[in-house]
Amino acid sequence: MPAPSxxxxxxxxxxxAKPLDVGIPAQVFTTRASMPYEVRVCGAESxxxxxxxxxxxxxxxxxxxxxxxxxxxxxGYRFPDxxxxxxxxxDALIGAHDRGARLAAISTGAFALAATxxxxxxxxxTHWHYTRALAAKHPLVQVDENVLFVxxxxxxxxxxxxxxxxxxxxxxxxxxxxxxxxxxARRLVAAPYRxxxxxxxxPRSVPEPLGxxxxxxxxxxLHRLGEALTLEALARHAAVSPRxxxxxxxxxxxxxxxxxxxxxxxxxxxxxxxxxxxxxxxxAADVGLGTGTxxxxxxHRILGTTPSEYRRTFAQGE
Numbered sequence: 001m002p003a004p005s006x007x008x009x010x011x012x013x014x015x016x017a018k019p020l021d022v023g024i025p026a027q028v029f030t031t032r033a034s035m036p037y038e039v040r041v042c043g044a045e046s047x048x049x050x051x052x053x054x055x056x057x058x059x060x061x062x063x064x065x066x067x068x069x070x071x072x073x074x075x076g077y078r079f080p081d082x083x084x085x086x087x088x089x090x091d092a093l094i095g096a097h098d099r100g101a102r103l104a105a106i107s108t109g110a111f112a113l114a115a116t117x118x119x120x121x122x123x124x125x126t127h128w129h130y131t132r133a134l135a136a137k138h139p140l141v142q143v144d145e146n147v148l149f150v151x152x153x154x155x156x157x158x159x160x161x162x163x164x165x166x167x168x169x170x171x172x173x174x175x176x177x178x179x180x181x182x183x184x185a186r187r188l189v190a191a192p193y194r195x196x197x198x199x200x201x202x203p204r205s206v207p208e209p210l211g212x213x214x215x216x217x218x219x220x221x222l223h224r225l226g227e228a229l230t231l232e233a234l235a236r237h238a239a240v241s242p243r244x245x246x247x248x249x250x251x252x253x254x255x256x257x258x259x260x261x262x263x264x265x266x267x268x269x270x271x272x273x274x275x276x277x278x279x280x281x282x283x284a285a286d287v288g289l290g291t292g293t294x295x296x297x298x299x300h301r302i303l304g305t306t307p308s309e310y311r312r313t314f315a316q317g318e
Contacts, residue, residue: 007175009039010069012093013059014077014085014112016052020161021075021106027188028168029071034183036176040065044089052078063092071171072096076107076126076161081133084115094118097154104156104171106164113155114138123150124157147254177314178270213238214245214252218260225265226288231257265289266302273311280307 009029013022022041029037042061043049049057066072072093084090093116097103105113110126111134113119120140125131131145144150149158149167158167165188172181217238221229234257235245249257265287272283284295292307299307 005036007037008068008070009037010061010065010072010096011039011041012066012072012074012089012112013041013043013049013051013057014074014089014109015044015050016078017049017057018052018076018078018107018161019055021077021109021164022051022057024106024161024164025073025075025104025168028165028172028184034180040068042066044086063088066092066096066101067099069096069101071102071104074103074105074109074112075164076105076109077112078108080108080111080130081137085112090115100154102154102156102171104158104167106158106167107160110134110157111137113157114141118155119152119157122152122155124152124155125150125159126157127160177274178267179274182271213240214248221261222264225261225268226286229261229288234261262298263302266299269295269299269307270303270310270314273307274314283307 007029009025011022011025026039026041029035029039040061041057041059042063042065043057043059044063046059046062049059051057074093089112093103093112097116097118103113103116103118105124105126107127108130110119110124111130114124114134114137119138121142123142123144124134125144125147126134128145131143134141135143147159148163149156149170151170156167156171158164169181169185172184217234220237221234231242231246234249235242238245240248246257249255249260253260255263268287269283269289272278272286276283278286280292280295284290284292287295289295289298296306299305299310303310
């Protein structure tokens with residue numbers, strides 16, 4: 001199988017840019033043997049850009065890099081609700097999108113995308129502290145304050161800095177498959193997959209100390225996907241009632257327990273399709289879905305494609 005084509009990634013650093021938001025896409029997509037990406041960091045002009053939190057950035061490139069990029073990341077920046085980015089930045093983002101580039105905002109970078117009008121009529125998110133400001137400043141944007149990231153195809157937005165990692169891994173999964181995204185997550189020592197629909201935060205007056213216990217149950221389940229996993233079995237492992245388990249699980253992951261199990265099974269099936277020659281029937285048995293027909297049904301429902309089409313897209317060594 002030929003090597004995947006190189007993707008060009010631009011990280012657009014605006015005045016007041018936040019350090020973590022800049023560093024995440026630059027590090028995740030940095031060029032290496034396992035990652036067919038080339039990253040260039042740019043600003044409205046080349047040279048020194050004053051950042052936020054006491055840091056500044058020297059960028060080697062100006063806005064011409066957006067003419068080269070396949071993906072443009074806009075990191076979050078301070079005081080996004082005060083003024084729009086310079087018109088030259090807005091025009092360059094629109095031009096990149098018109099040429100077919102994907103635009104991806106981390107945190108308050110969503111305000112820069114909203115200034116282009118490309119989010120009008122679309123769902124988007126930003127850091128929870130700024131969701132109301134985004135909705136007020138850009139009322140045509142369908143702001144969702146209860147998610148980690150939103151993928152609208154050619155425009156993607158994410159919440160605070162940590163969810164920028166989730167967005168980057170989501171893009172990797174779409175570009176290169178589950179195995180590559182999991183490899184990148186291991187390198188980052190990050191969770192391999194968090195649902196975009198997971199809540200940014202869940203306010204509680206008295207936190208319930210179940211986070212580590214539930215994480216242990218998810219890990220336990222991942223090693224038993226080929227077995228019959230039920231809500232009762234999961235709750236029993238976590239030592240709570242099924243009702244409590246279901247409620248807290250949705251808060252923690254954005255999915256019901258059985259939805260999460262199904263997606264975990266589909267993820268393992270994806271990786272087996274990418275990295276092995278096992279048949280669809282064999283993979284269905286491996287991941288606890290019983291038959292190839294059942295696997296095909298859920299695979300198409302969740303991913304919108306068939307196992308065979310997916311294998312042709314991502315399988316290695318064929």
